[in-house]
Amino acid sequence: MDFDVAVVGAGPAGSVSAKEIAAAGYKVLLLEEHDVVGQPVHCSGLISPRTLEATGLDNDIVLNSIKGAVVYTPMGNTITVGGNRTHALVIDRALMDEGLARKAQEAGAVLALRSRLASMQRSDDGVRLHVQRGSEKAEQKIDVRLVIGADGSHSAVAKGMGTGQSEESIVAVGGEISMQSQHDDMVEVYVQPDLAPGWFGWTIPLGTDVSRIGIGSDEQGRNPRRLLEGLMESHEHLRDSSVLRLQGGVIPVAPLRQIAEPRAMLVGDAAGQVKPTSGGGIHTSILSAKICADVAIEALERGALGEEAAARYRTEWMRTVGLELYRGRLLRHMLAQLTPVETEQLLQLFTLKEVCEVMAAQGDIDFPVHLFSHLFRPAVVFRVLRALPLRLWPRLAWLLVQWYRKVSNHQPGLQ
Numbered sequence: 001m002d003f004d005v006a007v008v009g010a011g012p013a014g015s016v017s018a019k020e021i022a023a024a025g026y027k028v029l030l031l032e033e034h035d036v037v038g039q040p041v042h043c044s045g046l047i048s049p050r051t052l053e054a055t056g057l058d059n060d061i062v063l064n065s066i067k068g069a070v071v072y073t074p075m076g077n078t079i080t081v082g083g084n085r086t087h088a089l090v091i092d093r094a095l096m097d098e099g100l101a102r103k104a105q106e107a108g109a110v111l112a113l114r115s116r117l118a119s120m121q122r123s124d125d126g127v128r129l130h131v132q133r134g135s136e137k138a139e140q141k142i143d144v145r146l147v148i149g150a151d152g153s154h155s156a157v158a159k160g161m162g163t164g165q166s167e168e169s170i171v172a173v174g175g176e177i178s179m180q181s182q183h184d185d186m187v188e189v190y191v192q193p194d195l196a197p198g199w200f201g202w203t204i205p206l207g208t209d210v211s212r213i214g215i216g217s218d219e220q221g222r223n224p225r226r227l228l229e230g231l232m233e234s235h236e237h238l239r240d241s242s243v244l245r246l247q248g249g250v251i252p253v254a255p256l257r258q259i260a261e262p263r264a265m266l267v268g269d270a271a272g273q274v275k276p277t278s279g280g281g282i283h284t285s286i287l288s289a290k291i292c293a294d295v296a297i298e299a300l301e302r303g304a305l306g307e308e309a310a311a312r313y314r315t316e317w318m319r320t321v322g323l324e325l326y327r328g329r330l331l332r333h334m335l336a337q338l339t340p341v342e343t344e345q346l347l348q349l350f351t352l353k354e355v356c357e358v359m360a361a362q363g364d365i366d367f368p369v370h371l372f373s374h375l376f377r378p379a380v381v382f383r384v385l386r387a388l389p390l391r392l393w394p395r396l397a398w399l400l401v402q403w404y405r406k407v408s409n410h411q412p413g414l415q
C-alpha cells in the first residue's frame, strides 16, 4: 500500500478528516485538484462562533461579527430578528481552508495539489485510485487501504462507490458587491419566492464598502445569475452596487443514504451533510469529518475496513448529526408548502415580543430546528395563537400533525 488513507478534496471536511487520522499515526494522502487550497471560493463564509472554535484557527480569519437579520418578506415588508448578541461570524473562507490544510500537514498528512481523482476501484484488499497530476495525460495509480471522499457535491468518490448524488440540491450563486450596507452587523435575508423560488437571497456585510451577496433556487432549470440580477433590480439599495466577484455553486440539501461502503466513506458536501434550511455546510462538515475520522481510526487499528466500519459510520453520524439534518429537511419541505401569503403571516409572528425573546435567547444558526422546540412554551404558544389569523389555524395544525407523525414514526434512512 502507498498510503493507509487517501482523503480526496482539501475543503474543511477533507482537511479535518486528514488531520485527525494523520495525528493518530496513519499515513494519509490529501488530494486536491486545484493549484492552491481554498480557491476558487464558492461560499459566503458565515459561521457560528462555535464553528470557529471547532476549526482551532485564530480570530485572524474573522472579518466581521453578525448580531441579527433583516428579513425581506414575500409582501415586501421587513422584519428585524435578533440584534442582541453575536450570532455569527463572517470569515475569509480561503484563509480558513488554507489554515485547516496546514493543520493536516502539520499532523503528518501529505498534501498533493493539482491532483484530481479520476476514478477508483475497490477490492477486498484495498482501493486503487487513478489520479491525474497537473497537465499530465497519464494517470498515476495509488493504492490505499481506505478512501474518504470529501470532494464536494459532484464527488468522484461517490461516483466510484455507485452511491450517486444528493436527491435535492439548490443551484446558487455567491460573490461580493460594492455596497455600503445599511447595518454593519446585520445580514439581509430575502424570503421572496418570486425572486428566489424554493430558497432565498442574502447579503452579508463585511463592515466595509463591500458586502457578500448570494441567491439560490431549488428549481434546477433556473439560472442563479439571472436570479441575482432580479434581486438587485428589485431592491433600491442593491440597484446601484457593482458586482466585484461571482461564483456559482451547488448546495446539496439531502444527505445521501449510503455515506459509507466497505473501504470508502463520504463526508461533507459529498455526503450531502448540509443544513437543509439554510445551506450552511461548514459546521456540519467539520462535525461529520471528526466522526468519520474516529470510525476510520478504529477500523484501521482493527484492520476491519469492511461493512461493519461502514455501518458504524452511518449509525454514529445519524445519531450525532443526521437526525438534526433529517428534521431540518422535514421542516424545509413543510415550509415549502406554504403560499406566499401564509409565509408572510408566519414571518410576521417573529415581530411578537415573546417570539423575539425566544429568538434572541435560543437562536442558533447551527441548530435551527432546536429553536422550534423552544417556541412550544405555553406563554409563546398562547401569544402566537392570538396573533395568528384565524384562517391560518387549520393550516398550522395540519403542518404540526404532519411534523409530529413524521418525526415520531420515521426511522430516518435519509433521502
Ligand SMILES: Cc1cc2nc3c(=O)[nH]c(=O)nc-3n(C[C@H](O)[C@H](O)[C@H](O)COP(=O)(O)OP(=O)(O)OC[C@H]3O[C@@H](n4cnc5c(N)ncnc54)[C@H](O)[C@@H]3O)c2cc1C
Pocket (backbone or CB within 6 Å): 008, 009, 010, 011, 012, 013, 014, 031, 032, 033, 034, 038, 042, 043, 044, 045, 046, 047, 115, 116, 117, 118, 150, 151, 152, 153, 154, 155, 156, 172, 173, 174, 214, 248, 249, 250, 251, 267, 268, 269, 270, 274, 279, 280, 281, 282, 283, 285
Ligand atoms: C454560494 C454558496 C454560499 C455558501 N455559503 C455558506 C456559508 O455562508 N456558510 C456555510 O457554512 N456554508 C456555506 N455554503 C456551503 C459550504 O460552502 C459547503 O457546505 C462546504 O464548503 C462543504 O465543505 P466540503 O469540504 O465538504 O466541500 P468543499 O468545500 O466543496 O471542498 C471540496 C474540495 O474537493 C476538491 N475536489 C473536488 N473534486 C475533486 C477530485 N476529483 N479530486 C481532487 N480534489 C477534488 C475541490 O477542489 C474542493 O477543494 C455555501 C455554498 C454555496 C454554494
